[in-house]
Amino acid sequence: MPLLEVRNLHVCVEGREILHGLDLTVNAGEVHAIMGPNGSGKSTLSHVITGKPGYQITAGRILFKGEDLLALGPDQRAAKGIFLAFQYPVEIPGVTTMNFLRTALNAQRRARGQSGYSTPHFLKRARTVAKQLNIPQSMLKRGVNVGFSGGEKKRNEILQMALFEPVLCILDEIDSGLDIDALRIVAEGINAMRSPSRSMIVITHYQRLLNYVVPDVVHVMSKGRVVKSGDKQLALELEASGYAQFEDAA
Amino acid sequence: MDLVLAKAMPEDKANAERAVGNVFAAAHGRLPGAGRIADIRARAFEAYERVGLPHRRVEEWKYTDLRVLMRDVLPLAQQPDAPALRRAQAAVEQSAFEPAIKLVLVDGMFASDLSDVARLGKGVDVGTLREVLETSTSDAMAGLVLSTTADAMISLNTAMATDGVVMTIAEGRVLRRPLHVIHVATASSASHFTRSYLHLGDGAHATVVESFVSAETACGYQANNVTIALVGDQASLSHLRVKADAADAVNISSEIIAVGAKAKLNLFNMIHSGAVSRYQGFVTLAGKGAELAVNGVNLLRETQHADTTLVVDHAAPNCVSRQNFRAVVDGAGRSVFQGRIIARPEAQKTDGKLTMRALLLSDQAEADNKPELEIFADDVNCGHGATSGGLDESLLFYFGSRGLSENDAQALLIQAFLGEAIEGVANENLRDFATAQTERWLKARR
Numbered sequence A: 001m002p003l004l005e006v007r008n009l010h011v012c013v014e015g016r017e018i019l020h021g022l023d024l025t026v027n028a029g030e031v032h033a034i035m036g037p038n039g040s041g042k043s044t045l046s047h048v049i050t051g052k053p054g055y056q057i058t059a060g061r062i063l064f065k066g067e068d069l070l071a072l073g074p075d076q077r078a079a080k081g082i083f084l085a086f087q088y089p090v091e092i093p094g095v096t097t098m099n100f101l102r103t104a105l106n107a108q109r110r111a112r113g114q115s116g117y118s119t120p121h122f123l124k125r126a127r128t129v130a131k132q133l134n135i136p137q138s139m140l141k142r143g144v145n146v147g148f149s150g151g152e153k154k155r156n157e158i159l160q161m162a163l164f165e166p167v168l169c170i171l172d173e174i175d176s177g178l179d180i181d182a183l184r185i186v187a188e189g190i191n192a193m194r195s196p197s198r199s200m201i202v203i204t205h206y207q208r209l210l211n212y213v214v215p216d217v218v219h220v221m222s223k224g225r226v227v228k229s230g231d232k233q234l235a236l237e238l239e240a241s242g243y244a245q246f247e248d249a250a
Numbered sequence B: 001m002d003l004v005l006a007k008a009m010p011e012d013k014a015n016a017e018r019a020v021g022n023v024f025a026a027a028h029g030r031l032p033g034a035g036r037i038a039d040i041r042a043r044a045f046e047a048y049e050r051v052g053l054p055h056r057r058v059e060e061w062k063y064t065d066l067r068v069l070m071r072d073v074l075p076l077a078q079q080p081d082a083p084a085l086r087r088a089q090a091a092v093e094q095s096a097f098e099p100a101i102k103l104v105l106v107d108g109m110f111a112s113d114l115s116d117v118a119r120l121g122k123g124v125d126v127g128t129l130r131e132v133l134e135t136s137t138s139d140a141m142a143g144l145v146l147s148t149t150a151d152a153m154i155s156l157n158t159a160m161a162t163d164g165v166v167m168t169i170a171e172g173r174v175l176r177r178p179l180h181v182i183h184v185a186t187a188s189s190a191s192h193f194t195r196s197y198l199h200l201g202d203g204a205h206a207t208v209v210e211s212f213v214s215a216e217t218a219c220g221y222q223a224n225n226v227t228i229a230l231v232g233d234q235a236s237l238s239h240l241r242v243k244a245d246a247a248d249a250v251n252i253s254s255e256i257i258a259v260g261a262k263a264k265l266n267l268f269n270m271i272h273s274g275a276v277s278r279y280q281g282f283v284t285l286a287g288k289g290a291e292l293a294v295n296g297v298n299l300l301r302e303t304q305h306a307d308t309t310l311v312v313d314h315a316a317p318n319c320v321s322r323q324n325f326r327a328v329v330d331g332a333g334r335s336v337f338q339g340r341i342i343a344r345p346e347a348q349k350t351d352g353k354l355t356m357r358a359l360l361l362s363d364q365a366e367a368d369n370k371p372e373l374e375i376f377a378d379d380v381n382c383g384h385g386a387t388s389g390g391l392d393e394s395l396l397f398y399f400g401s402r403g404l405s406e407n408d409a410q411a412l413l414i415q416a417f418l419g420e421a422i423e424g425v426a427n428e429n430l431r432d433f434a435t436a437q438t439e440r441w442l443k444a445r446r
Ligand SMILES: Nc1ncnc2c1ncn2[C@@H]1O[C@H](COP(=O)(O)OP(=O)(O)OP(=O)(O)O)[C@@H](O)[C@H]1O
Pocket: A013, A014, A018, A036, A037, A038, A039, A040, A041, A042, A043, A044, A045, A087
C-alpha cells in the first residue's frame, strides 16, 4: 500500500478551481520532488494534504496509509505523522519557540497515546537538534519566527521536522532564502532523516537542492495537474529547457 | 421614538430614585460620621439623586447603561456575622498570596480578624474609614477621604460608604511586601460601599493589590468601591486590581489618583468575572515629570459586560502616560474601553499614548473602543490606536499543523495577546499572579 495516494483531486478556492484532477502516489521511503511554474498549485496541494481551512475539495480523495485524510483536522493529521515545512512560516509574537515546540511535540505524542516528554528531556533533545542545524539557543527563547531572517525561519521549520519525526514530510520551497552554507546544513538535516519508513515531498524551483537531496521521482506540475513524472534526470532537463514544453500538455 | 423615551424616562428615573431613596434612608443609622460628615453625605446623596443611575445619554456612561444593567440599587448588606466571616475566610484563603499583607473588607466592613495588620512594618499605617470618620478631629482628612466628583456613582459612594482601609506610607519608606486589599462579598441581593484611601509619601515605594471576590453562594450583589490615592513626589506605586466577582454580580469601582513630580504609577486592571463591571480611573499627573503606565485586561464570556474607563489628565509639563488595553470577548460578552488623554495648556512636552485591542471569539461578541484626546498644549506628542478582530486563521493553522488542537492553539494565541498587557506589570510576582488568573479563565472556557 502506498504511504500517500492522491486521486483525481479537484480543489476550489473562493469559487475558482485551482487543482484540476491531480494524481500523486508516494511509497514509503521515497523522496519525490515537485517542480512547476509559479501559481501552478504546488502550495495549494501541500495545504490541502495538511488540512488548511478555506479550500473546497469538490472531487477526489487523499489516502494516507489507506485511510481517508479529508475527514481529519490538521492536528489529527499531524499526529498521524504528516508535516509541512511552510513556504512562508508565520510569525507568532508572544509565544516563545521553546514553549511552542514542547507544547506541539507533547500534543502529538499524547494524541498517539504516548506519554509527554518531561521538560529536561525535551530541552536536551531540542538543544541537540538546534545545534546540528546551527540554530543558536537565543533564537529558541524568542517568539516563534519573530524577527527571524528568511533563512532562520526555514531552519526553524527543519528543526521542527527533526523534533517531530514525521512519517511524511512536505517541504515547500525549503531552499528559498537560504545562503549556500545554510542550504548545505538544511540539506544534511533532510538527508539525515531519510529512512525506509519515511517519505518526503520536496517542492522546489531549483536543481541545486536536488543535488544534495537526490529524489527518487520528479514530477512537473502545471495548471493544477501533474503533467509529467520521471527520475532525477527530469529535473536537469527542466533546468535546461524551462516549463514552456508543458504549457500545452496542461 | 423620542416621544416614547421622553415618556418612559421620568417614570423609570422616579422608580430608581425611590428605591435608592429608601436605601439611603434605611442605611442612615449605619453610616459612620456625624456632624459635618453627615452633611457631606446628605449633599452627596442629593447630587446623586438629581441625576440618578447613569444611563446611555450620559456621555461617560454611553456604553454602560446602569438603568438597564443594574435597574436599581439594592438594600445595604447587613453587617457580616460570624458565619458570614467564616465563609469570607475561605474566599480570602483562595485569593491571598505570599508575601502580601491581607487587608480584608467583608460586605463593606473591615474584618480585622481576617487581616494581617500585625505584620505591617515601620512607617506603614493602616486604619479604617470608620475610625477616621468617627474619631478623626481632622476635618481635612475626613473631607479628603470623602471627596467627590461629578460622577453619580462616586457621589452615591460618598453618601453610602460604610468602611474602607486608610493606608498611609511614610516618606521614603520602601515596602517589601505588597498590601493586598481583598473585597469579599458574602451577602446575596444586597449592596455594599467602601471608600479607601492611600497616601504614599514622597520617595516611598509600594505595591497595592486589590481583589474582588465572593464567598461561596453569594450572588446577585452590587459592589461600589472608591479609592482615593495620593502618590508623593518621586514615589513609586504599583497598583494591581483583579475583579473576580460572582457571575451575576455588579461591580462599579472608581479610583481618583493624583501623581506627584517625577513619581511613577504603574496600574494594572483585570476584569474576568461578574455580570456587569466597570473600573473607572481618574488620574491626574499633577507634578512635573510624572510617569503613568496603565495596562488593562477585560476577559468576557456569556453575557458579561466589562467596562474599563480611564481619564488621564496631564496637568503638569513633561509627564508620560501609556495606556494599553486588551480585551478577549467570547459568547455574547461586551467589552468597553474608554481612554482619554487630556493635556492642559501648561502640560507642555506631554507624551501620551493609548492602545486598545480587542479579540472577538464569537459572532455575538462586541467591543466598544473609544479613545479620546483633548489637547490644549501646543508642544505635545500624543497618539492612540484601536483595533478589534478575530484570531488570525493562518496562525491557528500553523499551530494545528503542528499537532495543537484548536482549543490549545486558541489558548496559546490568547495568552500571547494578553501577555502584551501583562508584561507591563512592574513586578514579576504580580505578573505571575495576573497570568494565573488568565489561565484560570482559559481553563474554564474549555
Ligand atoms: N486563498 C486564495 N485565494 C485566491 N486564490 C488563491 C488562494 N490560494 C491560492 N490561490 C491561487 O491559486 C493558484 C495556485 O497558488 P499556489 O500558491 O498553490 O501556487 P504555487 O505553485 O505554490 O506557486 P509558487 O511557485 O509561486 O509558490 C494561484 O493562482 C493563486 O493565486
